[in-house]
Amino acid sequence: MAATATSLPIAEHAHPDPVHLKRVGLWLFFFSESILFGLFLSARFFLEGIEAEHLDQALGLGITIVLLLSSVTAYTAETAIEHDRRGIAIWGLIGTILLGLVFAAGVGVEWSTAEFSRHEAFGTVFFSMTGLHASHVVSGIVLLVLALIQLLRGRFNSKDHWPISGVVMYWHFVDVVWVFYYPALYLVQGV
């Protein structure tokens, strides 16, 4: 039972690819966040069923298209840096940040022109859901800016670009949340 050191196979500690590990960690964080978003989504139907107040449909559709397009530019940036195409990556990140700002501004316009108040039930769910989502968009923009600054200063290449991949994953996640929130707030209509 007491084996000697010489007869042993050479063993190593489990060393998973650190980027793979971080990717999994981020996915676990998304699982957790989905429950938070899901509970606010459930609260919308629990309190208001499928009732809805009047919302600016053109504006809603517009910011949704903008947010979906921003995922395309984010994906472009990530793919570009994987192939060492720095110029495209920089413009991809800048485009994502600009589209994100347009989305946040659109939510701001929607908030200031809304015909209902936050003190009533539909206002409560509308402002809290869009606010929760917009706070994630804003934090995503901050992270994108941090990644862009480092990219402009010459960091990141096809071998080392986890911060860009991470923030792009986060951006896609925030985008997917809106794919559920947009119909729940804008398209559901009581008959």
Next chain:
Amino acid sequence: MYALISIASGVASGLIGFYVGVGLTALVRVAFGHSPWDAQISITVGYIFGLVGWLMGIGMWGAWGREWFGLPTYARKAPGWQRYFVFNSDHKVIGIQYLVTFVVVFLLAGLLAMVMRAELAQAGNQFLSNDQYNAVMGLHGILMIAVAVAAVIGGIGNYAVPLMIGAQDMAFPRLNALTYWLNPPVALLLLLTPALGGLETGWTAYPPLSVLTENAQLLFNLAIITFGLTSILGGLNFIATIIFLRAPGMTWGRLPIFVWSMFVASWLALLFTQGFAAALLMVLLDRAFGMSFFNAEAGGDPLLYQHVFWFYSHPAVYIMVVPGFGLALELITHFSRKPLFAYKYAVGGLLGILGLSGLVWAHHMFTSGMPNYLHGPFLALTEAISIPTGLIFLSALGTLFMGRLWLKTPMLFAMAVIFNFALGGVTGIFLADVPTDIHLHDTYFVVAHFHYTIVGGEIFALFGAIYYYFPKMTGRMYNETLGKLHFWWMFLGFNVTFFLMHWPGILGMNRRIADYPSSLEGVNLIISIAAFALGASFLVFVYNMVVSWVRGPVAEANPWRARTLEWQTSSPPPIENFPAPPVVRGHPYEYGVPGAVHAIVPTPMPGGAPAGGAK
């Protein structure tokens, strides 16, 4: 000196952050034509900035934050005991940080329970007003909830899990340090609540009262949302660690049962803790912005809170007790000197609890006025959870059966877990059944039930584990006689206190209330005396731990002759845990099986046990 610099810079930048946050809020508010100060919004924003400032000041800026700006990172070095006061990413340091912090919180919250029992020794108000009683009761509740969630997972889990699976550290060591250092602000906020009016709602924070009450509630909400974040990040870290950092040969079927229980509890924490965060966030939005989640007048519904809150808070009891089960099984198999009986069924039981725990929450709401058609399903699903729990019990009993029991202090605590939880489980049936629950709801029967399950099931396992890992953590041995004295004193005090509590509960004595009918005086006096005895038992524990840590006899590397990996390295372990990576060859619990080997650690440390453990 290092410790002082670290803490002082954390506190200083935390304060700066708080005032920056309050100032920014004032600027924005003035710009939009409001008054510069609004308690809800200013304190919330100030707290968020202050929290970030505290984390950065304590060492996260150097160890992590600089990386976000493309700067090189550095870690503050601190020798000896001072390493516990810096942003240290070693899982063994973090485990001991958690354990010491939450044992102190446990003793504080225990003192609050003594105050409550002193008040309840006689009918009528003795020395506390009703409001003061509410504040004491609420603080006792939430502090103990924090202990139950974090002491085993954060303390024992952080210390033992990477060692048990043969890893060098957790998957995300810096995230682990961040997780610990989020806790001191939580404790600070909760201890400040009495200054802002006290917690009137108890730890459950039901609206509408929690929306209307004093600003102590605001501190509570901020503290618990932060605490939820530590729970989520900790769970995330454990899941990644257990999936990716197991030593070669450590297959899922060879994983020690405590690691399995931590895996299950981590998934529960990761997924369900957001329920508490969401519920308290809704209360915060109602308080700060006058929203109407819970204002029935404007279309809200207080029942929404109860659904969202219990969606977390019932799974939370499994976050608490599942690692307790894991520890109890672990200790019982080591000290019975037998392989763990029905290992696969015990793992199945743990996974069964994971699967069912999200489907039972509304059994807390049978008297809340929710639709009647929900009663039946939640009754049945709640009772179904006794099936996986039963598998774990049978595994424990089968391991004890015909074992060569080695009745050391940790084993006594582990056996007490089985005894206490049996009582807690049986009383749970009456609370899951709608007809009996309608009578027993919100009485001392409920108090007795959840103390039997959480204290009896988890806190006893925690103390067993503290004694079990004491030689591993400190390199010294505790005093066995004092350990056994603590056990019997605590066990008897606990059982007299809480067994008697069922009786006034059945007679209808309401919980959370400072007064009761004078006909219940006799039994309450006996409960109070027993509770004081229970409280006094921890003096023995503290004395034993402090004296043994300072000058106890030096312990062997493997005083329990255990076979699991954490005992195959020196005590305390070196910073890299194992001198060389271990290779796992077989099951961890094959006590008395000829020729069985759990793992081979290539170069045993001087004075270490032979690889695989002695029989």
